[in-house]
Amino acid sequence: MKKVFVTVTLIGLCIQFLSAQGVYLGPRVGATFANAKVDGDNEPDFDNRTSVLFGGSLELGLGDYFAIQPEVSYIQRGFDGGDDGILDLAPSVTLNYLDVGGILKLKTGSSEQLSAYLGAGPSYSYLLSGEVGGLDIDFDEEETFKRGDWTANFAAGVQLPLGKSYLFVDVRYLLGLTDVNENDDIEVRNRSYAISAGLMLPL
16 A cells, blocks of 8 residues: 555656646657768769658656657658669669657747757657659568668757747758668668657647
């Protein structure tokens, strides 16, 4: 009985603390401008591929200036312009990921007016599906794309309060840390810029 009381008390204190600091939940949508960095005997310059992202964010306030923002997103990566034979690719590659991660935000200004923030953090992306030159990727084949991709995310944005809620717009650079190519002779790492917006609602 004592353990139950202590557990309930701790949960109550955590809820009270988070409520005092601010907890927000909301959707996030935007666009990515994706490319890839290739290291090998031939290192071509691919064209950016414009794609979509959407998902949800949860902001946990840590005082007046800091917050942790876990996120789950569907995000497309890839590149255009692989017609020189590198990786035996057709001219376009589309990679569809489920991305789970978060950023630590440093906020400036008052929460009652237009303010800015900087953020950084890791994410892990799982490759759901993809296309090479319009043909679906067969993950059973050798020398295809790896399923997992670790990414370092860097963000800068602004937020505008709307009563107890707020709108946000941010720009991010997504630095792929994983060699996503199964071919050991050539390393391929995702590189993307993203712009997104959303509405955060208090809980």
